[in-house]
Amino acid sequence: MRQLLVPSLAALLVHLSSGALAETKSYPNISGAFTIEVQDDWTYESDDEAAEINDLYPTLTLETQFAFTPELSVNLEATLEPVEDAADDREFEDLGGYVNVLTVNYDTDRFSLYAGKFGANFGTAWDAAPGLYGSDLTEDYELAEMLGVGGSFNFQAAGNHTISASSFFLDTTFLSDSAFNSRGPVKESDGGVANTESLSSFAVALDGGFSSLEGLTYHLGFSSLKEGDDGDTSQLGYVVGAQYELPITEKITFIPIAEYAYLDDAGGIEGDSAQYFTAGGALEFGNWTLSTTYQGRELETSGSTQNDYVVDVTAGYSFDFGLGVAVGYRLAEEEDVDSRGLGALVEYTIEF
DSSP states (O other), rough: BSSSSSSOOHHHHHHHHHHHHHHOOOSSEEEEEEEEEEEEEEEEEEHHHHHHEEEEOOOOOOOOEEEEEEEEEEEEEEEEEEOOOSSSSSSSSSSSEEEEEEEEEEESSSEEEEEEEEEEEEEEEEHSSBBBTTTTTGGOOOOOOOOEEEEEEEEESEEEEEHHHHHHHHOOOOOGSSSSSOOOOGGGOOOOOOSSSSHHHEEEEOOOOOSTTTTTTEEEEEEOOOOOOOOOSOOOEEEEEEEEESSSSSSEEEEEEEEEEETTTGGGGGGOEEEEEEEEEEEEEEEEEEEEEEEEEEEEEEEEEEEEEEEEEEEEEEEEEEEEEEEHHEEEEEETTTEEEEEEEEEEEEOO
8 A cells, every 4th residue: 555664575575585594594484574554544625525534544464474495485464454445434443354465485596486366466556656645546456366376587688687477366265355344255256357267367577677777676567357247358457667766865865656557448348448657756864754646547438538646745754663653645636526635654563
């Protein structure tokens, strides 16, 4: 949902499988991180008065790697958070726990293979865009909670690059449900792209950077999601993005990010489309981070066009003992409804 202080699971796994750690660790071993977040979202003004609510909720995330050897591991990510949208003022309600990643991995310095439940590599803004609300719209094209197989290959060509591919379908097992408060389970009859119970959807991506442009990273992705019971054709997705870590002084770093995604035959409906554009930047100085992000979305369905946007401005501070705090402002227009909101976040991560 946001990127403030905690690395993604992919970054964590790369770190845990590095050669340096392999030399100092004995096997088998268990390592990972547990993150506690408490966030308050207050929509104080909206064209829809029913949307003027305050939502206080936690998000608990456990990322764990069970490593049998430096190469072979089982990886788990589990989350506890609200599994229903807030309809009124809410405090710590509608919480459900679920597994969003469960894979068997074989990782080397040159290549990686994995199988299980995972998020396919397509787009980065839904994870990398800064701010409390920097990914509200781009989460639309996140390919989360898929079942299948995948792999990646690392190579050098004027820099370091990784090509990845995966084949998958939307999880419809008992793992698609949640404990405490049920969010499912997902059934094939529910429809939706990639909901096929067959390895008929896939994604490929190229990620990397160039030696001549230190600090620049890029992402290129393509996805083909097979139509579900309610569709008539496959959804094709294209995405291109980049971010640049630009040192201003020894203590100040500016990190701009931009990404564009296009979904052809969006939702598996022939002729429908969706476009997303994200542009933002984070200014880091000392323990402080100031950021702003703009997200735009254009949906074309049945000959009509809908334009939405979300603007986020966030300020955050990371204490040396691991606690992070942030406050944010949200300005949005969604489905022709204008709204304004404020948010606050407290988070703490325990690594083990």
